[in-house]
Amino acid sequence: MTDLKNINLEKCLELLKGKKISSKELVSFYLKEAESNKKLNAYISLNSENAIKSAEESDKRIAKNQARPLEGVPLAIKDLFCTKDILTTAASKMLKNFKPTYESTVTKKLWDAGAILLGKTNLDEFAMGSSNETSFFGASINPWSKDNKQYVPGGSSGGSASAVSGNITIAAIGTDTGGSIRQPASYCGIVGLKPTYGRCSRWGIVSFASSLDQAGPMTKTVNDSALMLDVMAGHDKKDSTSADLEKTNFYKNLKNSKKLKIGIPKQYKNDQLSKEIVKFWELGIEFFKKNNCEIVEIDLPHTEYALATYYIISSAEASSNLARYDGIRYGLRKNSEDINDLYEQTRSDGFGDEVKRRIMIGTYVLSAGYYDAYYLKAQKVRSKIINDFNQAFEKVDVIFTPTAPSDAFEQGSKIDDPIQMYLNDVFTVPVSLAGLPAISVPIGLSSNNLPLGFQIIGKRFDEDSVLSAAKIIEESANFKKEKN
Amino acid sequence: MDIDKKLVKKIATLSRIKIEENEVERFSNELSKIISWVEKLNEVDTKDIIPITNPSDIKIPYRKDEINDGKIKDKILKNAPEKKAGYFIVPKVVE
Numbered sequence: 239m240t241d242l243k244n245i246n247l248e249k250c251l252e253l254l255k256g257k258k259i260s261s262k263e264l265v266s267f268y269l270k271e272a273e274s275n276k277k278l279n280a281y282i283s284l285n286s287e288n289a290i291k292s293a294e295e296s297d298k299r300i301a302k303n304q305a306r307p308l309e310g311v312p313l314a315i316k317d318l319f320c321t322k323d324i325l326t327t328a329a330s331k332m333l334k335n336f337k338p339t340y341e342s343t344v345t346k347k348l349w350d351a352g353a354i355l356l357g358k359t360n361l362d363e364f365a366m367g368s369s370n371e372t373s374f375f376g377a378s379i380n381p382w383s384k385d386n387k388q389y390v391p392g393g394s395s396g397g398s399a400s401a402v403s404g405n406i407t408i409a410a411i412g413t414d415t416g417g418s419i420r421q422p423a424s425y426c427g428i429v430g431l432k433p434t435y436g437r438c439s440r441w442g443i444v445s446f447a448s449s450l451d452q453a454g455p456m457t458k459t460v461n462d463s464a465l466m467l468d469v470m471a472g473h474d475k476k477d478s479t480s481a482d483l484e485k486t487n488f489y490k491n492l493k494n495s496k497k498l499k500i501g502i503p504k505q506y507k508n509d510q511l512s513k514e515i516v517k518f519w520e521l522g523i524e525f526f527k528k529n530n531c532e533i534v535e536i537d538l539p540h541t542e543y544a545l546a547t548y549y550i551i552s553s554a555e556a557s558s559n560l561a562r563y564d565g566i567r568y569g570l571r572k573n574s575e576d577i578n579d580l581y582e583q584t585r586s587d588g589f590g591d592e593v594k595r596r597i598m599i600g601t602y603v604l605s606a607g608y609y610d611a612y613y614l615k616a617q618k619v620r621s622k623i624i625n626d627f628n629q630a631f632e633k634v635d636v637i638f639t640p641t642a643p644s645d646a647f648e649q650g651s652k653i654d655d656p657i658q659m660y661l662n663d664v665f666t667v668p669v670s671l672a673g674l675p676a677i678s679v680p681i682g683l684s685s686n687n688l689p690l691g692f693q694i695i696g697k698r699f700d701e702d703s704v705l706s707a708a709k710i711i712e713e714s715a716n717f718k719k720e721k722n
Numbered sequence: 723m724d725i726d727k728k729l730v731k732k733i734a735t736l737s738r739i740k741i742e743e744n745e746v747e748r749f750s751n752e753l754s755k756i757i758s759w760v761e762k763l764n765e766v767d768t769k770d771i772i773p774i775t776n777p778s779d780i781k782i783p784y785r786k787d788e789i790n791d792g793k794i795k796d797k798i799l800k801n802a803p804e805k806k807a808g809y810f811i812v813p814k815v816v817e
Binding site for chain 2 (some may be wrong): 449478479673
């Protein structure tokens with residue numbers, strides 16, 4: 239009997255296509271595992287009945303040798319993707335009963351490729367957070383938690399990271415606005431890829447900040463991420479910012495290793511960075527050198543302004559996007575005789591504190607008299623940050639940095655200090671502002687025996703180099719996934 | 723910039739979020755801290771810099787202005803908290 243618990247996506251496909259296991263066995267096994275690991279709180283809802291039915295359909299196709307690329311594979315989907323007739327909450331009280339009448343483009347592509355929805359995963363409310371603690375459904379837990387302490391899985395795609403790391407799904411998808419795929423991947427010891435802005439359609443993803451949001455895979459290996467992204471990527475008429483490019487071949491291209499020029503930004507080596515992170519950074523550089531890569535120091539002079547820029551722009555876009563929750567057309571409603579009172583009561587009751595803070599910050603920076611000083615200023619600094627990257631990429635193929643300034647922290651330790659929480663995203667946010675692709679790949683364990691990931695950033699639409707470099711780290715680090 | 727209690731109330735109204743009297747001070751402190759923190763951007767010289775709204779270099783494509791769905795009234799109304807005879811129900815707005 240194969241150990242179904244520890245298999246990755248590649249292995250899973252091999253077993254299914256070789257008819258060593260049936261999809262029904264696999265899906266039943268993972269539903270049971272998900273049920274018995276409820277303490278992780280990784281799922282907001284499980285798709286139990288439908289998943290078994292879909293697995294039976296997949297088994298029929300496999301029997302007839304009509305298997306599609308992801309035929310019969312159970313996947314966990316962040317509860318920010320609209321799934322037709324299936325609860326989609328964004329982890330908010332506002333949408334706790336919302337069942338969309340349509341399917342997001344990215345999830346539709348996955349189902350059309352034969353994948354099966356196992357369940358919808360937990361997240362920070364409306365993807366606003368770095369610890370999963372702002373979820374209306376309670377925080378998801380990092381499977382690496384130990385010594386009776388509860389560590390956060392990171393956020394906002396914390397439930398997806400927890401599910402992959404806790405072996406209660408084969409793979410997952412998340413969304414990344416300022417680091418929401420990469421930071422939880424680092425905290426949970428998995429691979430998380432944020433593709434180039436425009437690579438995947440945003441249609442049917444509950445909007446947070448439209449100039450930053452991007453869907454991506456969260457998987458056990460680099461190969462698995464490439465496999466997933468090949469299915470998820472592609473132009474969509476329903477998203478005017480999605481890129482009309484040739485069909486991707488990330489998985490196939492990974493077999494040809496490239497000689498890469500690796501950039502190390504000196505501004506990321508600040509005084510606050512722990513010795514431990516610096517040590518792993520040097521280790522990673524050694525890995526690249528051993529694989530005939532050239533190391534080049536680069537300059538990203540506006541790095542220290544990225545977080546402030548991000549919080550102005552993302553909050554401004556959020557305040558505009560979340561204006562749709564008015565209690566009239568869908569979602570929660572608090573009734574009143576007066577229309578303004580109805581709006582205010584509904585939004586006060588439906589949104590949590592972090593979402594309210596961001597809507598108010600966004601409203602303020604867009605308001606008359608303050609627009610130029612904050613929002614317009616941030617848009618200009620964003621131009622400068624993008625220019626920094628453009629110049630750096632004239633000299634290098636990819637950039638190598640830590641994913642986050644620390645390993646996972648304990649639940650409750652930062653939730654009362656918004657700015658401390660925002661600092662988790664210091665290395666991931668500049669990439670988001672520039673719309674570049676970046677991956678987090680595990681490199682080792684911290685002195686506290688928790689996973690640490692490192693980030694590889696690429697040029698626009700050059701996920702191939704990002705994946706290639708990630709593969710070097712993955713193979714050299716040989717990260718042990720066994721938890722104590 | 724200090725976001726005082728009066729300004730918090732104004733922002734809350736613009737945001738259509740009701741804030742209880744006992745929450746005003748907390749939001750004033752939190753928002754003031756965040757806004758002071760983002761004012762770090764004033765250090766950056768942005769003279770003659772073009773602001774950007776989107777990192778994509780894709781030109782937004784034109785499309786024909788034509789209806790390509792329709793007859794989805796039931797779908798649109800399906801999640802309405804209150805509806806009647808094919809309409810959303812709202813409080814009386816015009817006196």
